Amino acid sequence: MPPVPTSASAPVPSRQPVYAIVGNPNCGKSTLFNALTGLKQKVGNYPGVTVEKKIGTVYSQHGLPMPLIDLPGAYSLAARSPDEAVTRDVLLGRRSDTPAPDRILCIVDAANLERNLYLVHQVLDLGRPVILVLNMMDLLRHTGVGIRVARLEKELGVPVIPCEAVNGKGLIELKVAMSRPDLPLSRHAWNVPSAIAPAVAEIQASLATRDGRPPLVARAEALLLLTDQDDLRVAGSAPLSQTTRDILAGWRRRWEASGTDWSGTLVTARYDAIGRLVAHVTEQGPPPGPAVSDRIDVVVTHPVWGWVVLASVMTLLFLSIFTLAEVPMNWIDSHVAALNGWVKAALPPGDLNDLITDGAIAGVGGVVMFLPQILILFFFIGLLENTGYMARAAFIMDRVMSRVGLNGRSFIPLLSSYACAIPGIMATRTIEDPKDRLTTILVAPLMSCSARLPVYLLMIAALVPGDRVPLVTKVGIMLLMYALGTGGAFGFAWLFKRTLLKGAPPLMIMELPPYRLPRIKDVLLHMVERAGIFLKRAGTVILAISIVLWALAAFPKGPAGITAQQQVAQSFAGRAGHALEPLIKPIGFDWRIGIGLISSFAAREVFVSSTAVVFSAEHLKAGKGADIGPLRTALRDARWPDGRSLFTPLVCFSLMVFYVFAMQCVSTVAVVRRETNSWRWPLFQIAYMTGTAWVVSFIVYQLGTAMGF
Amino acid sequence: MGVELKLSQLAVGSSAVVRAFPSSGGAFLRLREMGVLPGTPVTLVRTAPLGDPIEIKVRGYLLTLRKSEAEHVVVEESGPGRP
Numbered sequence: 134m135p136p137v138p139t140s141a142s143a144p145v146p147s148r149q150p151v152y153a154i155v156g157n158p159n160c161g162k163s164t165l166f167n168a169l170t171g172l173k174q175k176v177g178n179y180p181g182v183t184v185e186k187k188i189g190t191v192y193s194q195h196g197l198p199m200p201l202i203d204l205p206g207a208y209s210l211a212a213r214s215p216d217e218a219v220t221r222d223v224l225l226g227r228r229s230d231t232p233a234p235d236r237i238l239c240i241v242d243a244a245n246l247e248r249n250l251y252l253v254h255q256v257l258d259l260g261r262p263v264i265l266v267l268n269m270m271d272l273l274r275h276t277g278v279g280i281r282v283a284r285l286e287k288e289l290g291v292p293v294i295p296c297e298a299v300n301g302k303g304l305i306e307l308k309v310a311m312s313r314p315d316l317p318l319s320r321h322a323w324n325v326p327s328a329i330a331p332a333v334a335e336i337q338a339s340l341a342t343r344d345g346r347p348p349l350v351a352r353a354e355a356l357l358l359l360t361d362q363d364d365l366r367v368a369g370s371a372p373l374s375q376t377t378r379d380i381l382a383g384w385r386r387r388w389e390a391s392g393t394d395w396s397g398t399l400v401t402a403r404y405d406a407i408g409r410l411v412a413h414v415t416e417q418g419p420p421p422g423p424a425v426s427d428r429i430d431v432v433v434t435h436p437v438w439g440w441v442v443l444a445s446v447m448t449l450l451f452l453s454i455f456t457l458a459e460v461p462m463n464w465i466d467s468h469v470a471a472l473n474g475w476v477k478a479a480l481p482p483g484d485l486n487d488l489i490t491d492g493a494i495a496g497v498g499g500v501v502m503f504l505p506q507i508l509i510l511f512f513f514i515g516l517l518e519n520t521g522y523m524a525r526a527a528f529i530m531d532r533v534m535s536r537v538g539l540n541g542r543s544f545i546p547l548l549s550s551y552a553c554a555i556p557g558i559m560a561t562r563t564i565e566d567p568k569d570r571l572t573t574i575l576v577a578p579l580m581s582c583s584a585r586l587p588v589y590l591l592m593i594a595a596l597v598p599g600d601r602v603p604l605v606t607k608v609g610i611m612l613l614m615y616a617l618g619t620g621g622a623f624g625f626a627w628l629f630k631r632t633l634l635k636g637a638p639p640l641m642i643m644e645l646p647p648y649r650l651p652r653i654k655d656v657l658l659h660m661v662e663r664a665g666i667f668l669k670r671a672g673t674v675i676l677a678i679s680i681v682l683w684a685l686a687a688f689p690k691g692p693a694g695i696t697a698q699q700q701v702a703q704s705f706a707g708r709a710g711h712a713l714e715p716l717i718k719p720i721g722f723d724w725r726i727g728i729g730l731i732s733s734f735a736a737r738e739v740f741v742s743s744t745a746v747v748f749s750a751e752h753l754k755a756g757k758g759a760d761i762g763p764l765r766t767a768l769r770d771a772r773w774p775d776g777r778s779l780f781t782p783l784v785c786f787s788l789m790v791f792y793v794f795a796m797q798c799v800s801t802v803a804v805v806r807r808e809t810n811s812w813r814w815p816l817f818q819i820a821y822m823t824g825t826a827w828v829v830s831f832i833v834y835q836l837g838t839a840m841g842f
Numbered sequence: 843m844g845v846e847l848k849l850s851q852l853a854v855g856s857s858a859v860v861r862a863f864p865s866s867g868g869a870f871l872r873l874r875e876m877g878v879l880p881g882t883p884v885t886l887v888r889t890a891p892l893g894d895p896i897e898i899k900v901r902g903y904l905l906t907l908r909k910s911e912a913e914h915v916v917v918e919e920s921g922p923g924r925p
Contacts, residue, residue: 209875213868247901248877276902360875362866394865400874430904436891528906532892535908541895640869641895642876642911645904 149199152191152311153234155220155256157249158206159521159646160242161268164655165298166203169307174203176662180230183810184219185562193312202234208248210255210353211361214565218369221357224259225350227371236262236316238307243280243295244272244647246415250407254323257289258356260349262316265293266307271300272647275425277418285414290320299652323406326398329359332384336377343374359384360399426521426647433525443529446522447548450513454506454552454583461505469498487687488680496679499736500671500800503553506583508664510549510556515659517545518563519651524643531641537623538630540566540641543573547622550580551615554801555671558808559663568634572626574808575818578801579622581615581793584737588792589614591741595768596785610789618793621825670807671800678735678799685709686732686743697746706731720791720830721784723773730797737797744768783837787830794826844919850896850912852886858917859883869911877901884917 154169156162167174170189179186187203204223205216212218219228226233239256241249257263267273267280286293292310296303310316325333333355340351357367364373364381373381388395432438473494480486517523527541534541542564550557557577564570581589593602593610630636685706691699701707710727717727725747733740741764748767771779796802796819805815844858852858860882864870878884878900885899895908 208872211871211875213872245901245903248903251875251877361871396871397865397874397879400871401879404877404879430888434888434890434897439891524906528890528895528897529892531906531908532890532894535894637868640872640911641906641908642869642872643906644876645897645906 149193149197150235151200151202151232152236152238153202153204153223154238154240155204155224155252156206156240156268157208157242157252157644159644160206160240160245160249161298162203162206162240163659164652165238165240165266165268165296166201167655167658168298168301168304170201172658176666178807178810179219179228181810182215182219183562183808184216186219186231191308191311194309195312197312199311200232201238202231207252209252209360211357211367212369213366215567216562216565222369222371224256225354225371226347227369234261236264236311238264238266238311240266240268240298242269242272243267244269244276244278246280247404247407247411250411251403254321254403254407255353255356257291257319257321258349258353260318260352263291263319264307264310264316265289265291266303267293267295268298270295270302271297272649275421277421279416279418281414281416285410288321288410288414290317292316299649321410323403325356326402328388328393329395329398329402332359332395335380336384339374339377339380343376344371356399360396362396424647429648430525430645433522434528439525439529443526446517446526450510451552453513454509458505458509462502465498465502465504469494469501473498484687488683491687492680492683493676496683496735497672497676499679499739500675503584503736504664504668507553507556507667508660510552511559511660511663512656514545514549514556514560515656516651519649519656521646521648523563524645527643528645535641537627539569539572539626540564542643543569543626546573547577547580550577550582553582553584554578554580554798555667555804556663558801558804559667561808566636566640568630568636571809571814572629572634574805575629575814575821576622576626578796578798578818578822579618579625579794581618582737582798584798585614585792587738587741588733589789591744591764591768592785592789594765595780596782614789614793617790617829621794625821625825666807667800667804671803674799674803675735682706682732682735686728686746698748701728701747717827719835720827721781721787721834722791723779725771726779726788730791730795733797735799737792740792740797781842783834783842786837787834790833791826791830794822794829796822844921846916846918848913849884849886849898849915849917850909852917852919854886854888856919857883857885857921858919861916861918863915869907870914873907873911873915876905878905878915883920 154162154166166187166189169191174187174189177186178184184205189201189203190198191201193199202223204220207217207220209217210221210224212221222228223231223234224237237256237259239253241253253263253265265285267282273280280295282293282295294303294307294310296307298304333352336355336358337348337351340346340354341348346354354367358364358381361367364378385395433442473490476494477486477490480489517526523545526544529541530544531541534543543561546557546560546564548557549560554577557580558574561570561573561577564573589611593607596610597603597606686701686704688705689703691703706728707724709731710724713727713731714724717730722730728747729740729744732743745764748764748771768780769778773779802815802819805818806812809815846861849858849860860878860880862880863873882900887897887899887904889896895906896912897904897906
């Protein structure tokens with residue numbers, strides 16, 4: 134580290150300094166954070182908002198722990214999304230739940246210096262010690278541009294560390310810099326344009342005296358108030374005093390009268406300063422040939438090949454979910470069954486035994502079985518994000534998504550929901566606009582997920598006469614169900630964006646980052662983290678619901694010696710089914726199907742096993758590879774009390790349609806609760822989805838009956 | 843002097859210099875902060891397979907925006923550029 138001549142130096146903190154890492158999206162921030170902290174990370178949420186909070190620990194040269202806060206990626210401190218608002222608030226010391234960082238690591242993509250320095254420029258205004266990390270030096274080499282690091286260091290007056298976070302180059306130098314007991318304050322001065330400068334001074338003074346802001350925070354905030362034109366958005370959780378607001382409004386009136394574009398003037402002044410700096414510290418080498426990334430894009434965003442690539446990527450994703458996941462799913466299935474059998478034999482028979490085995494183990498096992506699928510989905514989503522393909526898919530699909538008022542970023546979350554809505558919903562955090570994000574979350578569970586497959590397959594088997602279902606029929610009905618769900622999702626997205634979640638048309642101002650080879654470690658870490666969040670969030674809820682559902686079917690106890698079927702019939706679940714019958718009779722269901730609907734609220738595929746008990750098809754195992762032959766026969770023999778057949782083709786069809794729309798998944802409810810930060814939206818979701826399910830099934834059944842089916 | 847036209851009308855592969863866009867509206871503030879300012883050279887790299895959004899190269903990186911946003915940006919064509 135060459136010594137940096139300093140004129141000012143920050144006071145040395147008496148404890149280990151708290152660092153925060155900030156940078157634009159796609160500059161390698163997460164990779165650097167992972168590389169610096171290893172697995173020493175705490176992942177959570179910022180209270181009150183659904184923005185990921187990550188704090189890790191870096192060990193200094195002398196082995197002392199230094200906390201490192203990973204702030205969400207931001208293009209500017211004039212925040213436009215909840216993520217950026219958190220970054221701004223932590224840096225301005227506004228969040229009581231997070232320590233204000235003593236020192237700031239600014240990470241920039243060295244190959245994209247100008248735009249990345251815009252945020253750095255704003256951070257320097259905060260007057261805290263900054264270390265500038267020039268990441269992606271490897272990419273820079275391919276652009277033919279050279280950066281004179283020493284000169285940049287001298288101009289900014291802060292340590293500048295060239296780095297390649299993906300392969301760990303520069304990390305030691307960075308840790309050495311972070312361990313320095315004192316760090317210089319930036320000497321980089323930029324001139325606020327003369328038209329704006331008096332306003333900055335006046336607002337700064339007012340913020341300092343009337344709003345109690347520390348002097349440097351006051352200056353940074355004054356500049357933000359004059360960059361954004363919406364002071365409510367800038368103030369966020371720290372509202373302004375009336376005096377400050379009046380001063381601000383007075384200046385704006387004067388500028389509007391004189392035709393001064395104050396915000397544009399400020400942004401331009403920053404970019405001018407950055408432009409001069411960049412011209413001074415970079416040298417253009419021989420112009421390189423077209424970059425690899427550009428050559429990939431020629432194919433990937435090609436009018437024809439683009440679709441082929443997109444379709445292939447998605448096919449690969451689904452193939453791997455359904456083939457790769459099968460082995461671990463069967464493994465989990467058989468081990469859960471074995472565990473269940475072992476516990477059943479080991480404990481004395483009785484209610485406790487049944488509670489643990491039929492309640493807890495079977496219930497949780499049924500959901501854990503989907504974990505391999507969920508993990509693979511998280512892995513793929515992480516891979517798509519890390520390589521840069523996610524942005525291309527959004528670019529290609531934006532036009533389609535715009536038809537229902539969403540933008541391209543909703544595409545991957547919705548598509549993932551075909552396998553499982555949970556990773557899809559958790560992936561919506563990449564959607565910046567809160568209303569778009571909420572709309573996507575609300576409609577994602579309408580995409581037919583894989584837990585619906587066993588229900589569809591059972592109903593198709595019951596629907597088609599004969600032992601073998603012709604493949605064409607099977608595929609045709611399946612496709613119809615998928616189309617119904619997809620149509621429903623898009624229809625409701627359209628509706629919500631026009632009514633409940635009306636807002637400005639979504640922006641599609643999005644960076645297409647250069648393609649990169651992903652660091653598998655990062656992708657795996659991301660996957661494990663997501664899965665952990667899911668298990669923690671959904672696990673307890675699933676356990677509770679499983680036990681409740683078990684108790685509903687097990688109590689009250691019937692006389693000794695009755696069959697499982699008779700026990701369920703006279704249990705609370707059976708009574709609930711009876712109570713439900715008037716409500717579901719108009720859609721063709723009897724109380725026994727009602728029991729299935731209730732029990733499958735834990736997870737949709739439970740419908741198959743609970744139906745097996747209710748209709749007394751013994752020896753039926755749930756899960757994959759189960760032989761549904763006996764159950765199909767039992768269903769065909771099922772009758773209404775008046776002797777009419779229960780499972781007519783129309784009822785089977787009505788039931789499938791019900792499962793297309795109904796929100797029968799407690800794990801999804803738990804995840805939506807976490808992602809929307811309130812019970813309001815998951816409850817609304819249950820109501821609108823299940824309501825729609827009933828209405829559509831009603832139309833199908835009544836229309837079908839009237840037409841003589 | 844080149845011809846003034848809307849960014850959404852720029853032909854694929856051509857370069858232009860931004861001349862003006864609205865001084866208010868969230869989209870345009872964000873565009874400015876992303877480095878698209880009056881005087882900034884841009885190149886239209888391509889349009890998405892369905893014709894919208896468009897992809898421009900600005901300050902050495904790639905940025906997408908919808909035609910409905912691009913039509914408020916006035917540019918002056920400076921000739922066919924390197925896509």
